[in-house]
Amino acid sequence: MNWKEKILAAMKQYQIAVAFIVGAPFGWMVVRYWPSDPGHAAAWVQAIGTIGAVISAILVARHQSRESQKMLFDQWEREENNERQLRKTKLRSISGVVVRCAETAKSACGSLLDVKTRSDFSKDLINQKSRLEDAIKWIDGMPIGSDPGILISLNVVNIRLSIKRIVELIDQAKGMSAMSAHKRDRLHALHRSLTLHSSSINDYIESYDGAYEEILVSEL
Structure with missing residues (x-):
């Protein structure tokens, strides 16, 4: 296992901690620099929503890709087992x-x-x-x-x-x-x-x- 795989494994194991570490600074910046002008605040909300939508789309696509790969590998394994048995x-x-x-x-x-x-x-x-x-x-x-x-x-x-x-x-x-x-x-x-x-x-x-x-x- 190389260093990249080790980092990914650690991130999966400590997902909540990683989410806090990444999300806390972002939350602090939003609170710290939140505009007092209602017009500007609306623009911030829209921007944050857009970023959230993009991140959600990426995560959903990544999850679907992994599921598709898993289904494909499972299918190949079943076919190989069937061929072996035959x-x-x-x-x-x-x-x-x-x-x-x-x-x-x-x-x-x-x-x-x-x-x-x-x-x-x-x-x-x-x-x-x-x-x-x-x-x-x-x-x-x-x-x-x-x-x-x-x-x-x-x-x-x-x-x-x-x-x-x-x-x-x-x-x-x-x-x-x-x-x-x-x-x-x-x-x-x-x-x-x-x-x-x-x-x-x-x-x-x-x-x-x-x-x-x-x-x-x-x-x-």
């Missing part, structure tokens, strides 16, 4: 769909690793591929190229790639009775990747306050 809600909706798709893919990994017979395996390949392709379609429909979806776009892209890799493993396993050891290792790795990126999304959503943030393309 971004939070939108990002939660996007993340909810993406995390659900990741859970579907993790479930597919577990199912493909646990099948017992050749017949069950063949049927499961068809079933899981259909589910994963639906999950990819859902992810592709998410607006992750714009604010606020872009804030989690890196994790979303990695989840989509992991799901795509699982579909590729399913296509390679057609005609087999079970996943090979190599493919089982890949499924385990993809399951871990899905878990990692889902957790990253959830952690970001929990800490996100709705503020506008920028993400560099080089980070993708």
Whole structure:
């Protein structure tokens, strides 16, 4: 706070004292030099009234200006809060769909690793591929190229790639009775990747306050 602000703050705090200090000399001058001639006295009254009207107009205009500024700042704050809440809600909706798709893919990994017979395996390949392709379609429909979806776009892209890799493993396993050891290792790795990126999304959503943030393309 600079010296001007300190003076203004003190004047606001001691308004009555300031009014007395300023008004007392003026009142003394009016009494001291009040003309004895009635004609001159009328002119003095008119002059004082004019000065009072000007001062009143200035004070009213100043008050209205401050009120207008306050209303404008309040409006901006409400709009900013509304925008923050909208971004939070939108990002939660996007993340909810993406995390659900990741859970579907993790479930597919577990199912493909646990099948017992050749017949069950063949049927499961068809079933899981259909589910994963639906999950990819859902992810592709998410607006992750714009604010606020872009804030989690890196994790979303990695989840989509992991799901795509699982579909590729399913296509390679057609005609087999079970996943090979190599493919089982890949499924385990993809399951871990899905878990990692889902957790990253959830952690970001929990800490996100709705503020506008920028993400560099080089980070993708």
